[in-house]
Amino acid sequence: MAEETKNPAKDILIGLVSAMSITTSCFCLLALVLCLMQPYTKIDPDAPFSVAFSNVGLHDTRSIALRALTRLSVVILLT
Structure with a gap:
């Protein structure tokens, strides 16, 4: 380029x-x-955003994260 x-x-x-x-x-x-x-001490190191959204009341975030990871992998493989 x-x-x-x-x-x-x-x-x-x-x-x-x-x-x-x-x-x-x-x-x-x-x-x-x-x-x-959420407080810093309660942030989960394995899945920080999924657990944080679940604690707030948004429980569907694990499937959203899985779909985003799958789509990102497909885009990387296709380029």
């Missing part, structure tokens, strides 16, 4: 920094949401 950009030294740097910034921001927001949903 670097061959197709007009200014590879600048464009690749901007792309990498922006992608890492977006990913880091999303990760921090997810961690904040998780810590606001």
Whole structure:
């Protein structure tokens, strides 16, 4: 892809920094949401979001996580 950009030294740097910034921001927001949903000491290390949503009253999250994992695996295998 670097061959197709007009200014590879600048464009690749901007792309990498922006992608890492977006990913880091999303990760921090997810961690904040998780810590606001339940106390830090009660977070399950094996399935933090599934257990947190179950404790709040949303009990269908395990099947949603399983479907998301399955779809992610299919997309990775097809590319």
